[in-house]
Amino acid sequence: MTDHHTYKKIEVVGSSKKSIEDAINNALAECAKSVKMMEWFEVTETRGHIENGKVGHYQVGLKVGFRIENS
Amino acid sequence: MTDHHTYKKIEVVGSSKKSIEDAINNALAECAKSVKMMEWFEVTETRGHIENGKVGHYQVGLKVGFRIENS
Amino acid sequence: MTDHHTYKKIEVVGSSKKSIEDAINNALAECAKSVKMMEWFEVTETRGHIENGKVGHYQVGLKVGFRIENS
């Protein structure tokens, strides 16, 4: 057994019509389909596109950190 | 007809007593009074002032991108 | 009486299971126990940890500015 771990970070962009928090959770839900042991996220940018003068979708860039299996 | 467009970005600060999302929408609503064809926004800073130890207003800096007419 | 003030900024990290705004208010509530005359905050980072593929806690870094007493 090792006394240290190694982690990987991937960068994703989640989107939502409702809120910044919802865009984050949508991105995590998508990641959870293929990545195990996700541990933390870091927001890298918050933006969105505009429809009819209002927010159409929030688009939130995230780095998602997870432990590499067996590391 | 051209095969490219040119966009302009303006920088605004929206504010709200309620939420970050509401501050963004308040800023866009104000921009929509004078700007057409707004397409996207980028959050540049999130701050606020404090009243009685609580958030008084969220103040959210945005760059708003729109297509220049006839470009 | 002076015609200028001096301010101090401290850096804190608030957390919340609910939302980014709630994490900010949790941090301010904690600061308010020991700091008077808080005037503004600046968000420096937004991150969180993940539990079961969902946001466990939002963690929001803030600089909180307050006037130094008698300055």
Add this chain to the structure above:
Amino acid sequence: MTDHHTYKKIEVVGSSKKSIEDAINNALAECAKSVKMMEWFEVTETRGHIENGKVGHYQVGLKVGFRIENS
């Protein structure tokens, strides 16, 4: 007569199917329709969208500096 000038910077995004330089010139041509005395530009970002696995358009962000008239 004054011994100094004041300049304004505006931020635009030019696009082109051909090249980064062409995107810059497209943006300047559009600005020249409404702005006089443009003096310099600074590239702030270079990006683009992708069509069929190739660059569709280059999109080049610029700050354009011009002297304010009569300043």
Add this chain to the structure above:
Amino acid sequence: MTDHHTYKKIEVVGSSKKSIEDAINNALAECAKSVKMMEWFEVTETRGHIENGKVGHYQVGLKVGFRIENS
């Protein structure tokens, strides 16, 4: 009556043969000709050109924030 305001930021460059402070005030004086309700400024860069081995002009980049009328 609304409980929030919206602000716009414009970016200008002031210059002066004398000092950094003078360059800032020259820029604000120029802005004041066309903008009302200016509230704050942020220095974004300090530079200058050199004549005969001495500072010829200080050139100070500023973002100037003002409240959008009726917002």
Add this chain to the structure above:
Amino acid sequence: MTDHHTYKKIEVVGSSKKSIEDAINNALAECAKSVKMMEWFEVTETRGHIENGKVGHYQVGLKVGFRIENS
């Protein structure tokens, strides 16, 4: 059907003896072999190595964004 998408960004470095644009297209051509639905790129750095006092290769760092399938 969902009303939002999730995107992933990967970071690559393309190179070319000819031009910056060519280095970008070389990188995209390589990505297109394994990634579908690429939508946009962002240039993160431009550098190169030097041979005999001239540019040997342009090396252009890119983040490439694509939609995650079925998201």
Add this chain to the structure above:
Amino acid sequence: MTDHHTYKKIEVVGSSKKSIEDAINNALAECAKSVKMMEWFEVTETRGHIENGKVGHYQVGLKVGFRIENS
């Protein structure tokens, strides 16, 4: 006796109606009331608010470094 020291940095904002240098000295004078052994400062931001189209106060952000006593 130790062959090394440890320093602490605090972040303050000084203000002045007169000049940037005066704002720095006002901040240091305030710090000197409670901190001993201040050694250096780093300017982190220069801004101000505007009154009647002129600089009202310069506001200068500083990090102030001092040696921790007995370190």
Add this chain to the structure above:
Amino acid sequence: MTDHHTYKKIEVVGSSKKSIEDAINNALAECAKSVKMMEWFEVTETRGHIENGKVGHYQVGLKVGFRIENS
């Protein structure tokens, strides 16, 4: 045969109880299990957690660049 290559960068975090260099090598050793032709690394952040007032683990963020096979 082509006259250029394409590289990919992945982002990992290595950790070690001993040193920053050891954390870097632990991360590379883990990457080497699945990635061939690794060529360079760039340190993006150095941090760690604290146990009993001492460094528990150094945590070093790295971008690792490798050549895409057959590119």
Add this chain to the structure above:
Amino acid sequence: MTDHHTYKKIEVVGSSKKSIEDAINNALAECAKSVKMMEWFEVTETRGHIENGKVGHYQVGLKVGFRIENS
């Protein structure tokens, strides 16, 4: 009992004649005299002064995060 915590970050500079790691530990040892529940650190800068053409002292800037008691 609450379901969230609040953390504070302080900024210190550790120094050492030996190594970067030793400078970090010297800073933490000094902090441990007055701060409880330190949890993590982030390196913000690495520098040093030079004596006789060699490193005299490494000087390592750190942000140290700790939980605010009873938060």
Add this chain to the structure above:
Amino acid sequence: MTDHHTYKKIEVVGSSKKSIEDAINNALAECAKSVKMMEWFEVTETRGHIENGKVGHYQVGLKVGFRIENS
């Protein structure tokens, strides 16, 4: 013989009426008159001045790295 080298970086600005690539090569050609063993360059900024509403010259900032002789 040593098992390591030391490199120096100098910062230059090349210019060209034609293209960004040409400005880079003009700068390298100038450096090659006095510097041997140039190995790589990093673009630090891309700007230019404007003549008659079009790009007059591209001005490209570069850091140029070369091996120190006998190092």
Add this chain to the structure above:
Amino acid sequence: MTDHHTYKKIEVVGSSKKSIEDAINNALAECAKSVKMMEWFEVTETRGHIENGKVGHYQVGLKVGFRIENS
């Protein structure tokens, strides 16, 4: 005769007991002893050391740009 020039930037730190402007001019006066054709400067940092709770010296980092002779 060529239609373009090449410039070099050097980085210096000027100091002064009096003001930021004086520190800039002190640095330029020193550079003028060995460099011809200096054209512009860019302030990169403003700091200083503290004596008896007041500014001892302002220390201003500058990049100084000059045209390479015969370029």
Add this chain to the structure above:
Amino acid sequence: MTDHHTYKKIEVVGSSKKSIEDAINNALAECAKSVKMMEWFEVTETRGHIENGKVGHYQVGLKVGFRIENS
């Protein structure tokens, strides 16, 4: 005699098979051959190349500050 000094910064990259500290000292040893009165260094980047899945050389970018003679 003057009451102020002027400093110059040069940028170098040291390398070492052993450690980050060793790469710094290798760079300083090389600088010491031609520069007198070196006073401080600032680490600007830490990277390296990889051989057989391990660190081949650490490459550490430094700015080295020294007093200009007779300044």
